[in-house]
Amino acid sequence: MKRTLVVGVDGSAESRAAADWAAQEAVRRDMHVHVVHAWQWKPLAVPVVQDRGAEARRAQEILEETEAELIRRHPRLSLSAEVVPDVPVPALLRAAKDAEMLVLGSRGHGAVAGFLLGSYGQQLIASAECPVVSVRVRRGRPVSGAGEGEVVVGQQGGVEESAEVLRFAFETAAARKVPLRAVRAWSLPPVYGYSPGSLWIADQFGGLEPFEKAALEQALEPWRLRHPEVEVVAHAEQGSAGHVLLSAASDAQLLVVGRRVRESALGARVGSVAHAVLHHAACPVAVVPHH
Incomplete structure (x- = not known):
């Protein structure tokens, strides 16, 4: 069984950059990538029309779009994906419990954010039992860290x-x-x-x-x-x-x-x-x- 690398996604530019970085690293190391989208239905305490079915479908679409893009860009990639019915921190900590690495998206020169709103990113980095990689987007473009550098x-x-x-x-x-x-x-x-x-x-x-x-x-x-x-x-x-x-x-x-x-x-x-x-x-x- 291949070692696993977990990446959290939500459809944002930050999470797409994280997913692509994770896929590249998995191909280099002959690892399996497990893509996780944490989504939990939470009715808002305000008079706004919400459609639980539409939100659930959108969560599944985010996952399918991510899978399709990763397979297109990395045909040799070993890949699985799931929507986890929970909030991001516990969902990703459980998913990464036996993983070699957890990959997250973040924004450029600023607090760990991206799909990890508020303090979620720092909570995950502080609590995960495995190494956590923060991949960022700056000025709308992913900063992948690829190239000839050390x-x-x-x-x-x-x-x-x-x-x-x-x-x-x-x-x-x-x-x-x-x-x-x-x-x-x-x-x-x-x-x-x-x-x-x-x-x-x-x-x-x-x-x-x-x-x-x-x-x-x-x-x-x-x-x-x-x-x-x-x-x-x-x-x-x-x-x-x-x-x-x-x-x-x-x-x-x-x-x-x-x-x-x-x-x-x-x-x-x-x-x-x-x-x-x-x-x-x-x-x-x-x-x-x-x-």
Whole structure:
């Protein structure tokens, strides 16, 4: 059975761009695409004439139009589709529970929106158990991230902490046959944040910059061995993680970042770095959950 990639659609330009990106990625990776349109009848509490039958037919038409377009553009694609009688967030989370990836549409330089109105997009990105890719439309046209650019991945923490993020990035670069740029951003700690132990460790590497570069290389080493076909550029730079990643990914095909899975009284969160790049990156962004 093929691995599955789930994409949410609603007939908008944003969701069409997401569906086409998902189809291209599925063909590259020999995956199955499952298209989901979430629709639930909700009578409005205002004096407006509503036709439940017409709305249900339109929901089915959106799905059929999407299927037909994807088959026309990608004849080898393995494809299924369904209308799910629920609101978008729970419907897509259930559909993507065992998926390799969830793909969503978003608008250009702004909040995750498109068919995901209000906070739906951020809820999905913050709660999904699989990587979520945000594909955008800017100035009315899809920004697909296709071409000759690199895949860029943000690396932070130690070897185990960044393993899932790097796995996704290396597999993506290998499927696309393009270089991978691994970026580690670092900042000088506040003077009161120094400790004799941390300073001793940094001193063994000749200072903080060599220490950060060594930490990046250590995290990359097992994945270089697993994917010797992927050309890797290691990039450690002092600065805000969001700014450093956005600069490095200015011509990228895809930007991959992590989202730490945390239990919180305030609910699931996207994270500040993921939030920044989702709003401002010029290419599709993949957010990979990790512990």
